[in-house]
Amino acid sequence: MSSDDASGQFDIGALLQQAQAMQQQLLEAQQAAAEEMVEGQAGGGAVRVRVTGGLQFESVSISPAAVDPDDVAMLEDLIVTACNDAVARAQTLNQQALGAIDPSALGLPGLPGSPGPPPVTD
Numbered sequence: 001m002s003s004d005d006a007s008g009q010f011d012i013g014a015l016l017q018q019a020q021a022m023q024q025q026l027l028e029a030q031q032a033a034a035e036e037m038v039e040g041q042a043g044g045g046a047v048r049v050r051v052t053g054g055l056q057f058e059s060v061s062i063s064p065a066a067v068d069p070d071d072v073a074m075l076e077d078l079i080v081t082a083c084n085d086a087v088a089r090a091q092t093l094n095q096q097a098l099g100a101i102d103p104s105a106l107g108l109p110g111l112p113g114s115p116g117p118p119p120v121t122d
Contacts, residue, residue, distance in 0.1 A: 033054070047066055
């Protein structure tokens with residue numbers, strides 16, 4: 001799409017259409033990522049945490065071998081580590097989903113990937 005109309009003026013209507021299309025792509029990418037499931041783990045898989053891309057925690061699985069009544073602090077640390085790992089994986093999933101959207105398609109100066117301001121003519 002061109003950002004100039006037949007008279008050489010900036011076409012705000014075309015820009016708005018592109019922005020709306022990009023917004024729709026963003027919403028679809030966010031929704032798709034929110035529905036995906038990732039798993040974080042700690043202790044070589046002794047503790048596993050499943051979370052959606054929308055950061056909704058679904059389950060925690062703890063191996064009986066990780067349960068030591070004399071060392072509850074270790075199990076707590078494993079759970080925290082697995083949760084942090086799951087959140088990091090969900091954030092990566094979201095970044096990958098949103099990375100497919102190209103803001104340079106709007107052709108606005110200053111946006112990453114945009115061509116820059118139009119040349120000045122006298």
